[in-house]
Amino acid sequence: MSRKLTIKAFKYNPLSKISKPHFVTYELEETPFMTVFVCLTLIREKMDADLSFDFVCRAGICGSCAMMINGVPKLACKTLTKDYEDGVIELMPMPAFRHIKDLSVNTGEWFEDMCKRVESWVHNEKETDISALEERIEPEVADETFELDRCIECGICVASCATKLMRPNFIGATGLLRTARYLQDPHDHRSIEDFYELVGDDDGVFGCMSLLACEDNCPKNLPLQSKIAYMRRQLVAQKNK
């Protein structure tokens, strides 16, 4: 049995002099396994060509489509309409990021900045000879690095974070996870002192108040809290040295 869905979407164009923030309601027929991606595509094609939102992969892997869905930050392409019992779904752009228009926010610039702040690349003095055998890595160690490499930069943990709202320069769980990822990777020769330089302050690992929403909402189920705690222990030890 199909039912009617009511989608309420936030609309606002900060670049327009006349635009005012408001909600627009759209009604559509639900289909089996319908996602918010499918809804928004239909709305744009049939009801409101001007509605702005972001999707790329529509498969839950690229991190483009995070938005507030009934108050919770989620990947819209992976959100099924059937999970909303009354069929009413309210969509808002994520806070904490620069608003572009309607449901679209600028996660790209935030994450590029984060990557630069934590120097999110392998630091290594060696010149690699790419014709020669690769460095051997213990299989479990490679697997563990992969576990921490799975962040898709969707920004959900950032939008979930109360600390971030109070402290705009806070690096967020994702930034701290990134430091843990490189600390774990044997290719990266940075020491714990080096990481202390990058995130050993209140905008970094000491700013976290352990409210846990980041980990609860992360679509990749990344171990954010345990990694933040781990980094904190490492860096506290460093501080007290």
Place this chain on the structure above:
Amino acid sequence: MNIQYSDALVIGGGLAGLRAAIEVAKSGQSVTLLSICPVKRSHSAAVQGGMQASLGNGAKGEGDNEDLHFADTVKGSDWGCDQEVARMFAQTAPKAVRELAAWGVPWTRVTKGPRTVVINAQKTVIEEKEEAHGLINARDFGGTKKWRTCYIADATGHCMLYGVANEAIKHQVKIIDRMEAVRIIHDGKKCLGVIARDLINGQLIAYIARGTMIATGGYGRIYKQTTNAVICEGTGAAIALETGLCRLSNMEAVQFHPTPIVPSGILLTEGCRGDGGILRDVDGYRFMPDYEPEKKELASRDVVSRRMMEHIRKGKGVKSPYGDHLWLDISILGRAHVEKNLRDVQDICKTFNGIDPADEGPKGWAPVLPMQHYSMGGIRTKPTGESQWLDGLFACGEAACWDMHGFNRLGGNSCAETVVAGMIIGDYFAQYCKNNGEVVDTNIVKEFLSKEYQYLKSLVDKEGKYNVFEIKNRMKEIMWDKVAIFRTGEGLKEAVDELEKLYKDSQDVKVHCKELDCANPELEEAYRVPRMLKIALCVAYGALLRTESRGAHYREDYPKRDDLNWMKRTNTYWVEGETLPRVEYEELDIMKMEMPPAFRGYGAKGNIIENPLSEKRQAEVDAIREKMEAEGKSRYEIQDALMPYELQAKFKKPNQRIGVDYE
């Protein structure tokens, strides 16, 4: 008037564009990279299965080398590829994987000792060598002699893309996202850069450089059923076409992948079958061994896709509201394997279809149907990556027809191509930017800028008759109904006619929101859809004219591969103001091939109209090989005598492997 200068300009921030940009940055030049989306969201992130490179570390990869990788690639291409390029590629691929490893890409590694794998639906124990422990592992993929596909669970592309993007940030590549290239600036001979539109504030900016590279990925979204991301609309290739100079080649060579899930079209990686998963029909019967006794589910993609459709046509499909489909069964691999190595596949099945593929029996089977997957065709280039028709324009990755895939690319060869081409072409590109360019006539740039502004203004001002979304959806349906896996002359003719009419209609659409100075999704469609239609027309028209079947291009009315008449590449170009592309052909020279055309080893035998030159060339090749082997020459020397190819020394160096060293 906003004009931005840099030494090099790269359009597209997938694996290809980013890797090429790094090569330029390493040469000490400034490089600007534009992308529609944040670069880490590029479609390259979707690569699940992995990347081919003949490291030969694992037990099932033992004895692998560039020669085998080259041979598989040429066969896979159904002899449509440029063999010199395939050689350049196979030689550089191991270096690309190793470089990525050094950049922190966490490739799955070999663990010494016995391990259980599923081969041909049977649990089998293989023993990994002590000396391979800790080196990069590889899995099996379709159409390859050895297990050669390096991987990271089923998130290979994600890790590769992040590794490369982070390295680009480190090398200070100037990345500008939400910036769409909409026009190539040129003076009729030389490319000067592009006009781009800022997708946040609508501003038009001219990006000028000594050299410009297009790495904008594929054009899958011209099809209704596709595994491609929603941004894979082929507009990068289209703006090259619109110069009227550049050629798009082999556009009819469109790959269909056997196992996207129904109905969303999200891909379940070939790794599913590579790791031992099987296909079943409505009766739960495993049908592939009946059609392809030797390679079964792991014949090349075009073959498996056609066999599946053939089986469905025999009434063996499973009925569903979305049409008939078949089943993919990976539960036979065991829950532990699925949960570790096919985690994203499991997640996709659960989220989008409510199925846990690790569940045994029909409960865990996933509904699958072949869909559009990859664009073998693209902007034609020389082996250096430069366009033959427009100086200073390079192309790389899926957007290009560098032509190592011919008419069918092998799984795992595409993300390998992106990074390998990023290295090789990136280096040629960097050299070009160093040695060329300089004085740009700003009058030309200004002219292009104002013309573009006028064009966009005319789009919003026009009180047109048509709705752009309806045109777009109709195009997708036509492509899916008439230019897909099975093609006929009649259907293709209808498709071309209807697409041409749609193209004309697309000049007369109505855009409701009139604002030019902000994100305006309808306006964006209004300028993209005519470009997509041009791409669609190149595909359909090329397919109509190619009266043979080769690789993924399958003509029911011409089921044979015709080496006598069709050893050639289709080159399409577009004359401004016309409503159809023009076509010319480029011959492939059998007498220069290291591997002259022969049977592919899968699909129906005897389905070739032979070219007598094949036999002649084969005799030559055999004679040279026999003589040189008798003289004790190395495989490198023999290769060089058969088909010499150019490649930068740093990439041409031999690759070290365990057991054989640099042999």
